[in-house]
Amino acid sequence: MTQRPPVSILLAAPRGFCAGVDRAILMVERAIEKYGAPVFVRHEIVHNRHVVEELERKGAVFVEELDEISDPSRPVIFSAHGVPKSVPADAEQRGMFYLDATCPLVSKVHVEANRHFEEGRHILMIGHEGHPEVEGTLGQLPDGAITLIETVGDANSVTPPDPQNLAYVTQTTLSLDDTLAVVETLKKRFPAIRGPHKNDICYATTNRQAAVKAIAESCDTLFVVGAPNSSNSVRLVEVAEKAGCTTAQLVQKASEVDWTALETAVAARNGGRFVVGLTAGASAPESLVQGVIDEISRRFAVTTEEVTVSSEDVIFKLPKQLIAS
Structure with missing residues (x-):
């Protein structure tokens, strides 16, 4: 039996879902449980197709604008990214019941x-x-x-x-x-300019970028699991490149990895240590990260190390309408 070439995986932590994403997804799930399907969602609840498709299977219907909603008597949820004031005003004018999942x-x-x-x-x-x-x-x-x-x-x-x-x-x-x-x-x-009392860039974005910086220079290749329309995921690729990893790539799931290129790069080491970095944007579920790990493990002899720069214990409460009494 041919011996598989060695690959070390450095897992950045924290990675993946943040408290705002957790809350938004849970709001859709709870709304479907409480009010039944369909529940309409204006825009992708978070920027991840896997999450959107999972919620669609449970009974969520995603629309771009309120006038696309076929049954205005059904609940509508606004995405985690926030909406202009005109959107809830429009919903009220149409007599819609809405829930706001803005982070x-x-x-x-x-x-x-x-x-x-x-x-x-x-x-x-x-x-x-x-x-x-x-x-x-x-x-x-x-x-x-x-x-x-x-x-x-x-x-x-x-x-x-x-x-x-x-x-x-x-x-x-x-x-x-x-x-x-x-x-x-x-x-x-503009020396007189006023800023926020505390940095507006959220804790999850900051922590995920710090975790990538901690591993980037040690990686031959780094994969960021996330969607191309996810701002924080795209930023992680940029942060990795600036921190010393020249082959950082954004992939939505394991099937998007160029496995032939990775196998060629690993083989060129002739048995030497090849290091793959791995993280995920704040709207990417851990199951997609595990999918990449599983595929790497199928092809190579893998050792995995998690590099943790901080821990997160933030929880955002659900709106009172969705809290079980």
């Missing part, structure tokens, strides 16, 4: 933006154009109240209406290092 840490950004607006400040939002979380935050205030900043270049060129009355907020799933560079540029240009 509490995203809601915190909404509260900050409203506070700054009420105090007369123009707001700069650091984030990615078109991302649902950004659209939701922009939609908390009247048009023109918030200017989107994506890059250091934007921070250098932005011309706010009143530089003395200025504040910034950020998307919660950004790269900590990249955001810091943008914030530093804004503070240099």
Whole structure:
């Protein structure tokens, strides 16, 4: 029997689901249990097709907009990314019963933006154009109240209406290092700018990036399990590359791994140690990570080490309508 070549897996921890994702998925499941199927969900509840398809099998129906809902008497749930104020207002006008699965840490950004607006400040939002979380935050205030900043270049060129009355907020799933560079540029240009009392980038994003940094330099290849439309997953690839792993890749599941390329790279070591790093974005279930581990184990002689940089014990409560009495 041919001996399988050795591969070491470094598992980054924490990885995968965060408290906001856990809460959002549980809200859909509880709503189906309590109200029966179908339960409608506006946009993907979280950015992961595996999760969406699992919920569809249980009775969730995903729509992009409220006018696509075939039976307005059924419950509708808003995604974890948050929605503009116009969406719940539209639901109320249509007489719909809705539940809001917005992550509490995203809601915190909404509260900050409203506070700054009420105090007369123009707001700069650091984030990615078109991302649902950004659209939701922009939609908390009247048009023109918030200017989107994506890059250091934007921070250098932005011309706010009143530089003395200025504040910034950020998307919660950004790269900590990249955001810091943008914030530093804004503070240099606008010394009076007001920021959040606490960093807007969420604990889960920060922890997962730190865990990737801890293993990246030791890895020959690093896989991030996550969806291409998941901001925090895409950022993990970027963080890994900047931290010293030049072949970081985003895969949604084991079948997306280029196994031929991996086998070729491992074979080139002639029995030497080849290290695969593995993590997952905050909306990717652990079962998908295990699927990658199983496939690696089928092809190679595997040793696995988990590298933990922090522990997480955050739990977000369900809305009272879904708590069993």
